[in-house]
Amino acid sequence: MGCCGDVDDEAPPSPLVSPPSDLLEPLNSLRRQASLSSGPDFTISPINSNFSALLCKDTLRSILEKLALADLARAACVCRLWRSLASDREMQIRAFMSPWKLRDVIGNPSSGSFWRDNSLSKFAFPHRVCRGDSIASLAVKYSVSGEVTC
Amino acid sequence: MAPKNKNPNGENVVPEVQQKKTQALILKSSDGEEFSISKSAAGLSVAIKNMMEDDCAGGVIPLPLVDGGTLARVITYLNKHAEDGASDEDKRKFDEEFLSGMEVDVLCDVALAGNYLDIRGLFHDVCQRIVNGMKNKSVEWVRKTFRIESDFTAEEEEQIKKEYAWAWEGVDSDAD
Missing domain, CATH: 3.30.710.10 (Potassium Channel Kv1.1; Chain A)
Structure with a gap:
């Protein structure tokens, strides 16, 4: 970005708007409203907003990185730009592994439905199932953390 | 002072x-x-x-x-x-x-x-x-909310819908 505003410096300082009250007032009243109820019809958005953040690869990547696996897979179906970022293998693998603290995922899934969830059924353990073993006890045994639903 | x-x-x-x-x-x-x-x-x-x-x-x-x-x-x-x-x-x-x-x-x-x-x-x-x-929103919901037009070709769109059929079913209602 240009950092030296030489042109602007030449101009006489115009009266300062010290955060304009007409802009902050809606925010303040919004905060008051928000604590009471989040009215869906109340909007402070500028009309000309065009979601430019989602066109900025950097920002979009930061958002997609935080998505859970299934949401990330959906994001990959939205449009070309989203697909190019969300189908990035590294990102998918990270989303897949994050609840399980896995070290790596080997091979490529044969179908997109692989990314639908990352439940325990997706894993093959070299484990002899003994009487009394449950999914939860296996998870504990293999130090798998995250939500375990039986 | x-x-x-x-x-x-x-x-x-x-x-x-x-x-x-x-x-x-x-x-x-x-x-x-x-x-x-x-x-x-x-x-x-x-x-x-x-x-x-x-x-x-x-x-x-x-x-x-x-x-x-x-x-x-x-x-x-x-x-x-x-x-x-x-x-x-x-x-x-x-x-x-x-x-x-x-x-x-x-x-x-x-x-x-x-x-x-x-x-x-x-x-x-x-x-x-x-x-x-x-979270848990369908592909259509995301497109509508963020005003994104799909720029996939008809064939690609069909292929994706086939491969990720589940992604179109919002777990949550699309109403909001």
């Missing part, structure tokens, strides 16, 4: 820390609005801090990628986080209320500004909020 705050000529000197806090900068939005902000609050933005350190700010910092409405929100955030005596709990509560009222397009604008101005905490929180909103 205590004697230690006088310089050799006997004039009062504002302690450096205080001076830093009270000095103001001017941030200029893309649509020409000017906002006064203390240097301590502005310094929470790594990008602005770097400009101040390089001393090329010249008192007025133009921010050609941030519109006035968004900048006002960012400044509200920075002021709160630079506030003396605001505990972490206060700030957390403020952040929650600050973000909870924002529509998704405003969140996107603030995310972009947070990234551009390098305000990590704000950027992270806003992204997380957008992500929370996308």
Whole structure:
């Protein structure tokens, strides 16, 4: 970005708007409203907003990185730009592994439905199932953390 | 004023820390609005801090990628986080209320500004909020909400729908 505003410096300082009250007032009243109820019809958005953040690869990547696996897979179906970022293998693998603290995922899934969830059924353990073993006890045994639903 | 705050000529000197806090900068939005902000609050933005350190700010910092409405929100955030005596709990509560009222397009604008101005905490929180909103939503919902037109060819679209059929079924109702 240009950092030296030489042109602007030449101009006489115009009266300062010290955060304009007409802009902050809606925010303040919004905060008051928000604590009471989040009215869906109340909007402070500028009309000309065009979601430019989602066109900025950097920002979009930061958002997609935080998505859970299934949401990330959906994001990959939205449009070309989203697909190019969300189908990035590294990102998918990270989303897949994050609840399980896995070290790596080997091979490529044969179908997109692989990314639908990352439940325990997706894993093959070299484990002899003994009487009394449950999914939860296996998870504990293999130090798998995250939500375990039986 | 205590004697230690006088310089050799006997004039009062504002302690450096205080001076830093009270000095103001001017941030200029893309649509020409000017906002006064203390240097301590502005310094929470790594990008602005770097400009101040390089001393090329010249008192007025133009921010050609941030519109006035968004900048006002960012400044509200920075002021709160630079506030003396605001505990972490206060700030957390403020952040929650600050973000909870924002529509998704405003969140996107603030995310972009947070990234551009390098305000990590704000950027992270806003992204997380957008992500929370996308949880369990169908592809159609995401397209509609973010006003994204699918630019896949008809064949590609069909292929994706076949491969990811489940992705079109929003777990949550698409109504909201």
